Amino acid sequence: MRIIAGKLKGRIIKFPKSDLVRPTTDKNKESIFNYLNNKIDFDGIIGCDLYAGTGSLGFEIISRGAKEVHFVENNFVVYKNILSNIELLKIEENCKTFKMTSLKFTSLENQNKYDLIIADPPFFKDDIYQVVKNILENNMLKEDGILLIERSIQTEEEDKKNFKIEPLKRLGDSLIYQFSL
Numbered sequence: 001m002r003i004i005a006g007k008l009k010g011r012i013i014k015f016p017k018s019d020l021v022r023p024t025t026d027k028n029k030e031s032i033f034n035y036l037n038n039k040i041d042f043d044g045i046i047g048c049d050l051y052a053g054t055g056s057l058g059f060e061i062i063s064r065g066a067k068e069v070h071f072v073e074n075n076f077v078v079y080k081n082i083l084s085n086i087e088l089l090k091i092e093e094n095c096k097t098f099k100m101t102s103l104k105f106t107s108l109e110n111q112n113k114y115d116l117i118i119a120d121p122p123f124f125k126d127d128i129y130q131v132v133k134n135i136l137e138n139n140m141l142k143e144d145g146i147l148l149i150e151r152s153i154q155t156e157e158e159d160k161k162n163f164k165i166e167p168l169k170r171l172g173d174s175l176i177y178q179f180s181l
Helices: 026-037 056-063 076-089 102-107 128-137 153-163
Strands: 046-050 068-073 095-099 114-119 141-152 169-171 174-180
Touching: 026 056, 026 141, 026 169, 026 174, 046 056, 046 102, 056 068, 056 114, 068 076, 076 095, 102 128, 114 128, 128 141, 128 153, 128 174, 141 153, 153 174
Parallel strands: 046 068, 046 114, 068 095, 114 141
Antiparallel strands: 141 174, 169 174
């Protein structure tokens, strides 16, 4: 898996070959970031990669000019892999990592405010509904901030009922939802 654009373009991201992670495909990642390029200026932003997995979405945000990205991952093996990639990419000054669930992270008081939050939870993980509620209720997005969520097409009906919005776009077997302030 590679970073697709920006100052780290072409750099390889290591990830555990297991069922612990389901990396966003390069095609989906490219589509997501092409969309975001028309919505946000990445230069100097603060981003957050929830359910970070490989960290590839957060690394892509840094590569495009973000000042800082916060990576939230609960699984110890996967979390250690993110730390290893941060060191390998030499971007320690741009990263903060949190080994905890996204649900716990979004329920903490005194949260940072983010320009961009990307969440790519395991497809059938339903705590995402409370995570979104926490983000919105705790004002974790800056004014004009964007929250993007990648979900399975198989969860569409449940997602629409809980998110109370239609998907922004379909990418293969994935659906992208957007929340903005």
